[in-house]
Every structure is written in structure tokens, then in C-alpha cells.
Amino acid sequence: MELKPMVFCDTKTVLTYMEANFRFNLALKIPSIRKAEKAAPLIITRLEIYETRIVINDTEYKMKVWRECQADAGLYNGEVDDDADEFGYKISINESMQPGDIKLVYDGSKRRRRGWLRYDCPERMYQRPCNHFIRLYVSGSMTQFPHTNMKMHHLIRRLLTIFIGNRSGECIIKNIDLKDDVLRWPKDGRKVILQNVEIGEYTPFKFDALHSIVDPNVPISRLKTIVSNFQRRILDHSLLKNVEHLVLSNSLEILFRSDLFSMQTQKVSFTHSCSIERSLQRLISTLMEKPRPIGLCYSIRVRSKMNLNIINHPKELEKSKDCMKLEMGDDAIVVIQYVEEKKKTWLNIEIVPKKKKF
Template identity: 30%
Template sequence: MDLNGLSYDSLKTVLKHMEANRRFDMARRLPSIRVAEKAAPLHIRRLEFDTDSINVNGMIYRATLFETFPSGARREIEESIDEHGFKVDPNSVVFPGDVRMMDWNEPGAMQQRKMKDVRNLRLQLYVYNSPPWIYDVPFTTKKFEVIKRLSDMFFGNRKAEWKVTTLCPPSGIMRWPLKGMKPKVHQISIHSEFLMDALPLIVDPSSFPMNIVRFSCGALAEDLNHPTVTNAKELRFGHVISRELLLQLRHPKVSVMGEVPAADLNACVNQWMRERRSIGVHYSIRYDEEPKELLEMISSRPEVLKKSERCVELAMGSTAILKISYLEVKVHLSVWFLDMRVCRRQ
């Protein structure tokens, strides 16, 4: 695509409707459009950070370090190693703009021994595409420094609004630009231990209250009580959750993507009935098989007002009912969602 003949405003319009990775690649190859690229609104569907990679809409930019053997064979080295061959802890190095996403205690002095002969090491940036793009990087640069430079190049000095539908921060240090607008984030997806207080340092204030907070691993009690979580419009759990966690939840809207056993579901119903949860509370639980037996179990309760093949209504005092139902959703395979909802009694 020839962009050189476009006016500044026309160029920004074209870039606004271009997929993010395509924009980044064109700005890398065409210095003349870089100012317009930073000034054009940007939308990223999914942005995921790891210690040595950035994932933008499914395209992975990964810094890799290889050791080459005399036979010509090579293997990847997981550790970060400096130009002298010493191991470096990525979480011990924070650049301006970076944000620490978890509690971290300063370790003792690392053993100063050479890990590798640097003459046999090669640092490359892999861009996982079809076919993959491979860029050689000077070995004076460490893997996490490559990620920092990419983050600055992609996201730094943005002058226009940019949005991220789903942001997945790393478990350690988030390599983040020092200057430029922060993104408006629709959903935060948490994969490991995470400092909730760090979130305002990387997202635009208008992102709060967050639309969705998603936990892909077990949530801690302090996480559930953090304002970012309690004020979110919806909580999602992308795994099986324990009975203890299920009974701790006080959020009005929760989705659980892992099956809840019958005993745990019954304990949850007992708690809701006992505590008289507020009208509007709504939990949705995913099952791989039709939860018919679960509904039959609930149908045997003395509080039943009405029941049908896929729905049971329980009296919750004189003003509310607990409505439990399920439906089938067909995508590639059928899955089932069991809904628990507190409604006003008619």
C-alpha cells in the first residue's frame, strides 16, 4: 500500500482502520508515517505481556537466545544472560516507565559465575507469523531489553486515544513506555499473582470501573476485596474454582468457566437462601454436559415455587425469588450454562 501520497489527515484515517500489527510493521519500514501513526486512534483486541514476549492480536513478538554447538545444532536458553555470560534476573532491572506487577523481595547477591561462552550465543527476535520473521539483535542487548524497546516502539508517545479490549499483564515487570497516552482497557485478564494497585499505572483512568476482571488462576481473598474487583461490572473465572472461593464471592455478576460440583452448587444455593442475596445478583456456570441432574437436585428443595424441565424458582422471602435455569449453546461442540439469578417476586 502506497501511503506517501496521502495528506496527513487522510493518512491518519487510513491508519485508524488498519490492523495493529500491520500498522506497526508499516511504521517500522516507513519513517515518514511514524508521526501520523502515533496520532491516529488505535484498537487492539488482545494485548498480552510475558517476560520475553509481547502478543498483539495473536501475533507474538518473542526475544529468543540460542546456544550453538560445534555440530551446528542449537538449543534455546531460557535464562537472560548478559554480554559477559552472566545470568541476569529480569525482575531485578526496572527501566523508566516499567511497572512491577507483583511483590518482589530483593534477592541475595547472585553467584558470579559464567553461565555460557558468549561466542556461542545468538539473540534473535522472532515474530510468529506465516512464515515467521526473524531479526538478529546485537548480543549487547538482553532479552527483556528487546521487549522494552518493542513496547516503547509500539505503545510509547501515543498522542491519540487507543483502546485494548483485553489486557493480560505479566507476572513480573511490565515493560511499559514512560511517555504517551495510556490505553482504555475493557477487560483485564489475570494469569498469576498480581498487584491490583499497579493497574492505574498502565491504563487510562476512564477504564474504571473495569467492565470485566478475569482470573485465569485462583484469586486471593485480598484480590476479591480490592476496589478494582468490587467495582468491576463483571467477574470471570476461567477455571474450576473451590467451594471456599465460591462462597466468598459477593460480587453481583460472576461467570465461572469451570464446572461447579453438585455439593458446592448446593452449598452456594444454601448460602444465597440464608443470606437473601440482593435482587439482580446473577451467576453463570459453564458445563460440558447437560446439568439436568443438578436442576433435579435443586427441584427437591422445600422452597420450590415453580419448576419446569430447565428452570426452577425458589421462594426467597416475600419479595424475591432465586431462579435457576440452564440453556445449551452450540459453537463447535455443545456447552451448557447454568444461571443463578435473584429476581423480584411477581
């Protein structure tokens, strides 16, 4: 029987159903399929980006620096976790920025303290050869790159370009977690579809970064963050229009610091358990100040149920200890009620059409 090579479309179909890391590795070894690999839809179940490592699905790409100074055996030799410049200082965020990189934090200009080099490397002083390498560990194997022309942040960018960059096919990332202070995303290629996103501590820069890489035609299913005491409030952003569910690992107080009722995300959850006795009346008054869009839903995790009968508002339609309904204009009703989910108690505030039956 005569063997026939697969045509381009067949190759794309086969690659689409391959596990992402196996597919990347295959394309590196077989140049003839690289064009098809970039054109085939790519699905990544989990992507985590750290300062010195990347996790894709169940595979970790981890970097270390190998230092072997031949001129002075007294200096520390061996593997270290941090990258440093020729003077022994850990490279700052600003020094590591490359064209297209997006800073995710406020201050990256401050020079960091001296790292694993205690003084100038003798290679600089005596022109003696030293063996400095970037080591990349993947699934038990190790590859070395010369340290002279490459730092860890260069390799992070290079890996993300291999994985995500220059794609003409659709790229779906089901879960992404940004752990680094810089997003070193590839400059070229189509925007990606993100489903569940975790960004850690909130900064406006992180919203800017996500907005620049995400496909605006497909909503983000869930975006999780936490607002620090330093930041204090979350600002409205055009990204939130494309987020179906915003999850804040904060208590209810953040709602009063931010104008969350006016933001473009219709479903917001506060996952930090809190007491609502002192704030619920104020919360309802703030909500009822003006008409809100139908579909708006806020879920607040509470420590215990407060009797809703003690809440008073001129727009009341009906109320009981666990449920309250308020009239909002001619077309909407605000439903406030407790919900039990996975042994946790939530207070849900939802705006529904007036014609809806309960």
C-alpha cells in the same frame, strides 16, 4: 494531474484502518507520519506478552541471545532462549525491573540457578572480544542488538513503547493475555481500552497492574483467571467494578473461600465442572443472608442436574426440579435455574426485579 500530499487528518484516517503491525512498520520507515500514527485510533485484535516474545495479531516478535565467545571455544556458542548476566546466572525478576515495571507475582528476588554460562566469560577474564547479541525475529527477518547495553527485558519494554506508548489517540485491545511475571508497560501515553483479558493464575498484583493501565471510563467485557491452591481465595478490588464478566476457571469451592457475592462484578462464571449436591443448600443460604443488588448473576458449570425440589428455604415463592424462585426483600427475586449452552449444563443464579414476568 497534480499530486497533493495527504493532510494530517487524512493520514490519521488511513492509518486507523491499517493492520497494526503493518502500521507500526510503516511509521518506523516514514518519520513524517509518526505523529499521525500516534494520534490515530489503534485497534489490536490480539496481544500476548511473554518473557521473551510479544504476539500482536498474527505477528510474533521473538527474542533470543546469540553467544559467540572467541576466547574459549569450549564454551557453548550459538542461540539460547534465556538471558543471563555476566556471571552466567539467569537474570531474576527483581534484577530485570525497570522504572514503571509492575511485578505480577510474589517472589522475584531469589537468584535463579546458573544458566548457559558455566563460569565467567573469558571476555571478562582476558579482555578478549566476544560477540554477544540480542536477536529479534519478526516474520522471518532477524535484527541484532549489542548485548552489552541491552537485555531481553529492555527490548520487551522498548517494543511495547513503540507499539503502545506515547499515544494521544484511543487504543483498543480486543484480547490481551499476560504470560510474563512482569508487566513492562510504557510509562507515557493514555490508558488503553481492554475488552477480553486473560491473566492466568490470579494474584492481587495482576489486578493492580490492569487497574493502572486500563481506561476507567470503558468497562472490561470479560476477565478470565484461575485461583491457585496457594492463593486459595480472590480478594475484592476496585478493578472489579470495571469488569462486566469475571470468569473463574475454578470449582464452586472458591466462592466459599472468597466473599464473591459482595464483590463489585455483577456477572461471575465458574467454568470448572463440579457437583453441587453437597454445596447448593449452603450456597443459597449464604446468598440470602442479606439483600444483593439487582442484576447479580452467577453461572456454575455442573456435571449433572440436581433436583431443586429437595432444597428448602423460608423465602421460597415457587420451585420445580429445574427452577426455584426466592423472595429477596421487597423489590427483588432470586431465580435459580438450569441452562443448557453448547452441550454444557449451567446452574444460573440471578437477582431480578420483582415486577419482572417469567
